[in-house]
Amino acid sequence: MNDINRLLILNIVILFFSCVDEDYGIPSPNNTENIVIPTNQLTTFKAIYERYDQAINKGNLIAVIEEDLYIEGYVISSDQAGNFFKELIIQNKTDANNSDNDPRLGLKLKINVGSLSDTYEFGRKVYVKLKGLTIGESNGVLTIGRGEDATIEHIQDFEYRNIVLRTSEIATITPKISSLIHLTEDDENTLIQLDNMQVNRFDLVLTYAGESTDAFDGLRILESCESGPPILLQTSTFSDFKSLPVPQNKGSIRGVFSRDYRDDFYVLIVNSSSDITFDSDERCDPMELDCGLAQALRTTNLFYEDFESQKNNKLITGNGWTNYMETGNEGWEAYSSTSTNASLGRSARFKSASSGDDSNIGWLITPAINMDTQEGETLRFKTSNSLADSSYLEVLYSLDWDGTEETITASSWSVLSAAYIVKDTDSFVPWFNSGNINLSCVTGTIHIAFKYTGSGQEIFDGVYELDDISIDYMP
Numbered sequence: 001m002n003d004i005n006r007l008l009i010l011n012i013v014i015l016f017f018s019c020v021d022e023d024y025g026i027p028s029p030n031n032t033e034n035i036v037i038p039t040n041q042l043t044t045f046k047a048i049y050e051r052y053d054q055a056i057n058k059g060n061l062i063a064v065i066e067e068d069l070y071i072e073g074y075v076i077s078s079d080q081a082g083n084f085f086k087e088l089i090i091q092n093k094t095d096a097n098n099s100d101n102d103p104r105l106g107l108k109l110k111i112n113v114g115s116l117s118d119t120y121e122f123g124r125k126v127y128v129k130l131k132g133l134t135i136g137e138s139n140g141v142l143t144i145g146r147g148e149d150a151t152i153e154h155i156q157d158f159e160y161r162n163i164v165l166r167t168s169e170i171a172t173i174t175p176k177i178s179s180l181i182h183l184t185e186d187d188e189n190t191l192i193q194l195d196n197m198q199v200n201r202f203d204l205v206l207t208y209a210g211e212s213t214d215a216f217d218g219l220r221i222l223e224s225c226e227s228g229p230p231i232l233l234q235t236s237t238f239s240d241f242k243s244l245p246v247p248q249n250k251g252s253i254r255g256v257f258s259r260d261y262r263d264d265f266y267v268l269i270v271n272s273s274s275d276i277t278f279d280s281d282e283r284c285d286p287m288e289l290d291c292g293l294a295q296a297l298r299t300t301n302l303f304y305e306d307f308e309s310q311k312n313n314k315l316i317t318g319n320g321w322t323n324y325m326e327t328g329n330e331g332w333e334a335y336s337s338t339s340t341n342a343s344l345g346r347s348a349r350f351k352s353a354s355s356g357d358d359s360n361i362g363w364l365i366t367p368a369i370n371m372d373t374q375e376g377e378t379l380r381f382k383t384s385n386s387l388a389d390s391s392y393l394e395v396l397y398s399l400d401w402d403g404t405e406e407t408i409t410a411s412s413w414s415v416l417s418a419a420y421i422v423k424d425t426d427s428f429v430p431w432f433n434s435g436n437i438n439l440s441c442v443t444g445t446i447h448i449a450f451k452y453t454g455s456g457q458e459i460f461d462g463v464y465e466l467d468d469i470s471i472d473y474m475p
Helices: 003-024 045-057
Strands: 070-075 087-091 106-110 124-129 134-138 141-145 164-170 191-199 217-224 231-236 250-259 266-269 276-280 300-305 322-327 333-335 347-351 360-365 378-385 392-398 414-416 445-454 463-473
Touching: 045 070, 045 106, 045 134, 045 141, 087 124, 191 276, 231 250, 347 360, 347 445, 378 392, 445 463
Parallel strands: 106 141, 231 266
Antiparallel strands: 070 087, 070 124, 087 106, 124 164, 134 141, 191 217, 191 250, 217 231, 250 266, 250 276, 300 463, 322 360, 333 347, 347 463, 360 445, 378 463, 392 414, 392 445
8 A cells, every 4th residue: 555545544534533523522421411391391209109199099000101291300329339229219309398389209210220320420410201101119119110010110221311311410418317206108219317326236246238148138227326216227238338347336327218128117228338427436225134045944934924814905904914105095905816917816916007196105014023032034925026117126124113104214124135026027927936035143023024116107007916925933
């Protein structure tokens, strides 16, 4: 090839790339200019929720949007640390401001694409083109995606940039600061902050989600140092911080308020471990008694209750019991059932559902047991639940309670930490044995209390059952 031809080819190449650079360039992820949506095509999160409710009321499981509609929202999730995957969580407000006309609400978008945070960063304002999309529930939270049946499918790679329109605005998102007891279903898919929280003392030896028993997600108990029920911290086994030890101190945590994979209970999902600021070493662990578990069953009984003599749907009475309603109008009642979650003949049950109470705290306390007149005392009981819904049950003991209702909350109560109580993550069908709890290290007069904490709100209105309580000793 002669020099003239080489020069001609070189000029053509230069000219070609010059045209590409000038006229086409490298396309951005999608348009980041200011997007103007006609007012008559812009709908609200509230309208999306209401459309779904209407579909459910008509016997449908989903609602398909056929009109040219858009919603405006802000991204509050990030998959940069691997704790979210193929989904965007958006909410309609940058702060916790709320009103009846425009309540603070959130939605999940299912998108079959990884590394979405490269395009839709935390705080990025977006518009979602709704025409042809489906509203339904996925893992218990309201979700937008594809599909014509109950299963919400992903928006696909080839189309998502024309559906989720990325604006040039990145907003500062202020989480709603709340106590767990005041959260409701309306807070699902929104950013919240919980203060004065800590990881439960029994989970402190664990990583976020790096244990051999963690399948898909690690679940660690977060508890409040003030009051109210706990919540589970959910961390993906694909997150880049899964093998880090959980924080040992207490402080604040912010994350997306959501439901677990099976829609059994509420969880908090952080975008990264940096969303947890546990910087106070003053933990609020309760006093506890742990004599361990006794190897052998005792042969002589001090106290026994199987609730067979009680009347269904009536408060537990007699046999020395104190049935105290600390808050709310519900107490421990007798019930009998042959349903899937059957009672053991007749059992004791605490049910706060439909109570209408902001808080339900109920104590069922044994009569006094003198621990100095025999040796080798043990405690056994059985528990079950019907979807605990973040309500919880504790087994406590006191050595200074005088037996009157007026002094219950002022007395010293400690946790019997060796006792196994049915967990929110346990199946709601079987009954669980507490274990043969050793009480032989206790002296003095003891009362044992079964304390339920929940509320009439759907988020905390779980049911706990209790039966076959036995305190025994070795003569």
